[in-house]
Amino acid sequence: MGWNDGSYKDKKVISIGTVSELTGLSERQIRYYEERKLIYPERSKTGIRKYSFLDIETLIEIANQLEEGVGTNEIRKELKRREQPLTNKEVRNSLLKGQFNAQFKV
Amino acid sequence: MGWNDGSYKDKKVISIGTVSELTGLSERQIRYYEERKLIYPERSKTGIRKYSFLDIETLIEIANQLEEGVGTNEIRKELKRREQPLTNKEVRNSLLKGQFNAQFKV
């Protein structure tokens, strides 16, 4: 339990300079995509942005979409469509668990 | 290929301040364990230390060992003993691949 739960992919621990190197994007671009609500880094107590590896993967996709002429608004919607299934998956899992337990109650 | 190879566990992208928060160790302690050759962070072009999640796991173990009264020299040897098997595992995997390919050549 604790922070050692899932993989390290979702842990927000990388600062913007490193993200810039890893993605090839400028810090300006990275901050702008946050302003457009395409990514949601966390902040340290003193306000410094922290990103996860998942954020980095998302940023790379954002860059690709922009190159293809897709606007940030479209990209945002696309990203939402993908995150929804994840939530639904969790819901389905919960439902399955419920049914599973129900089986035994019968 | 590239940096997206294995998991994110080995990517050195976390700066010392974050590592300090994640491990509960002081920056002084973290730098000292490096001096004693227990961990090997990478450095940015400007000399800033970068750690991986694996480094963080190692640091936690180091802290535990020290609490138990084990000295840094002992801990270093113990850490070496563990890393060797990892290299051997890679070797074994290579060997298996060789045998696998041999199968088809017969």
Added chain:
DNA sequence: CGTGTAAGGAATTCTGACACG
């Protein structure tokens, strides 16, 4: 031996804004 701290400097990050198109 392992860790704290003050010291001075260098590198990083932040925000709001002007600019171009």
Added chain:
DNA sequence: CGTGTAAGGAATTCTGACACG
């Protein structure tokens, strides 16, 4: 709309050293 840049300030990190034990 997406991105570059100069501006000033705040936060981070680095090294070498003195200290305690």
